Amino acid sequence: MSTIANSIDQAFAEIGEQFYPGSTRPLVRHRNRLNTEAAPSAADPSAWDAKPRKYVVGGVETEFFTVGQLAQALGRQPVTIRKWEREGVIPKSTFQSPGRDGDVRGRRRLYTRAQVEGIVRIAHEEGVLVSHQKPIKDTQFTPRVIALFERLAAEQ
Numbered sequence: 001m002s003t004i005a006n007s008i009d010q011a012f013a014e015i016g017e018q019f020y021p022g023s024t025r026p027l028v029r030h031r032n033r034l035n036t037e038a039a040p041s042a043a044d045p046s047a048w049d050a051k052p053r054k055y056v057v058g059g060v061e062t063e064f065f066t067v068g069q070l071a072q073a074l075g076r077q078p079v080t081i082r083k084w085e086r087e088g089v090i091p092k093s094t095f096q097s098p099g100r101d102g103d104v105r106g107r108r109r110l111y112t113r114a115q116v117e118g119i120v121r122i123a124h125e126e127g128v129l130v131s132h133q134k135p136i137k138d139t140q141f142t143p144r145v146i147a148l149f150e151r152l153a154a155e156q
Contacts, residue, residue, distance in 0.1 A: 048073035053097065053110065058156065064095060064110035073120050075129060085109070089142050090119065091149045118148040 048070070052063035071078040084090045093109035111119075123129050126139040136142065 048116070049113065052113070063113050065113065065116050067109050070111050070116050070119065073116055074123055089136055090145050094149065094153065112152070114152055115149065119145055122148065
């Protein structure tokens with residue numbers, strides 16, 4: 001165990017009997033939040049296409065990827081991708097998987113490999129994925145992604 005982890009353990013031992021201010025609830029130690037060595041590492045962004053969903057579209061078996069997989073490819077959270085779609089930063093997904101009972105609830109947004117790879121390429125070219133990024137509205141990201149989706153829809 002590292003010296004940082006030892007010092008954290010010692011600090012918690014010293015305050016072990018303390019409580020949250022104004023409460024009888026004791027402080028709870030969350031080792032995974034304090035010890036970065038024990039915390040799970042970020043998912044490998046290159047593994048986004050490890051498990052594609054396959055559906056037959058127009059007689060051709062096609063690979064599809066979920067919002068989570070698109071988010072992983074972009075190094076973002078799925079909630080961010082949903083927000084981008086809701087705000088019009090990226091177009092609504094072209095495909096959706098059916099819900100379990102055929103209802104609209106439970107449907108999943110699906111993106112083709114070409115859509116995911118195109119979004120990732122455009123994001124890199126526009127500097128959207130850089131840590132000190134400029135705001136998306138100050139780039140050509142949205143118009144380029146919309147044009148990509150239109151071009152891919154025309155090719156089908």
